[in-house]
Amino acid sequence: MSASETSRLGAFRIEVRDFIRDKLPDDIRETVRSGRLGTAGETQRWQKILHEKGWVAPSWPVELGGVDWTPMQRNIFEEECALADCPPLDPMGLSMIGPLIIARGSQAQKDFYLPRILASEEKWCQGYSEPGSGSDLASLQTRAVADGDDYVVNGTKIWTSGTHAADRIFCLVRTDPDVKKQEGISLLLIDLKTPGISIRPIIGLNEMHFFNQIFFDDVRVPIANRVGEENRGWTYAKEVLGDERLQLSRTGENKRLLRQLKTIAAQEDHGGEKLADQDWFRRKLRRAEVRLKALDYTKLRFLQRAEAGEAIGPEVSMLKLQGSELIQELDEMLLEAVGHYGLPYDKSWMLIPRSELNESPIGSDYAGMLSANRFRHKGYTIAGGSSEVQRTIISKRVLGL
């Protein structure tokens, strides 16, 4: 990278940092800093602030309401947001279906959906997985049969995150059962209020309602709601998954967690000596730091390739694999640092500010949230393609084994 490019990106980083410092509301910053789950209202409020600034859709073209930042700029923006305790933006509309509609949607779809996503007026969820079709997603069975101007959809989707708070779902459905399984799939945009749709909550072990199962019984969806060509949905979905994996390296989130670990290690006393001064812990910390540096540089190499207009291939899987596994390693180190204070879990700690709780978590401020976040992070090595699947992709499609 040239010296002028480096200084341009440096100035951009400062601009982003200053904006967040001035505009991120203190209550929202505190929610994220303390490790609580933000409310939908908090995320929406932050998205509206970014929308007013014109920064809510970093990857979208300017003429469609985006910023058209380069991949390097987007990376800086995401990292600064994570380090400054901004709530993560809702990825379903802004990073997943929005870019897909931009790339493959009709003009009518762009005119209708994109402004609503930008203004946080409508929330989306993703209907890909089915019972029996997760890792082997192409085997999905939800069927869409053309009938006049509509498709009639029957089947079920599972593990759909946030459906209970969403307005619409983008769904992979089978439109041709008689061809190779990847070639008979289409992508539909479905209003969740359409008759024939029912939603069953799935309550997690952590007592939180995050997942759902959706049932489609003779649901009529206009053919005009199909994105792109019939039977090309698998190809379109893969395009978005590739972009998702670039983002799922979670370098900002990892850096934030590492910073927290260092702060805690400097405070926690084990056997009369600060943890940060003990060799065994320092060695672990250094190893995690080296892994994070390697991840960061690998990501930067991918970003430079993306900036040069090169297509990113299946090797991008290594970012998702390393980033999600590193977060879990840092979680285990945090647990070692706080010991048994990191084990209790109470759902209300995730939702209610500490000052308003009847009964506070035991131990230090940071220990109470540890179990909750540690369990939440377990999902990182499953969602968007499990670690085992990423390793298979790397061994087969990258290393040719």
Ligand SMILES: Cc1cc2nc3c(=O)[nH]c(=O)nc-3n(C[C@H](O)[C@H](O)[C@H](O)COP(=O)(O)OP(=O)(O)OC[C@H]3O[C@@H](n4cnc5c(N)ncnc54)[C@H](O)[C@@H]3O)c2cc1C
């Ligand atoms: C936090 C979270 C959010 C999610 N949100 C959504 C959502 O919004 N919308 C949606 O559609 N889905 C969502 N999912 C579902 C997710 O995409 C699936 O869980 C994932 O694809 C794995 O599928 P599965 O659960 O059916 O597991 P399976 O595919 O049954 O896998 C079970 C185990 O077997 C392993 N395995 C499977 N195949 C192989 C193989 N060939 N070689 C080696 N090991 C293998 C897997 O790695 C895993 O450990 C979410 C999941 C999580 C955890």
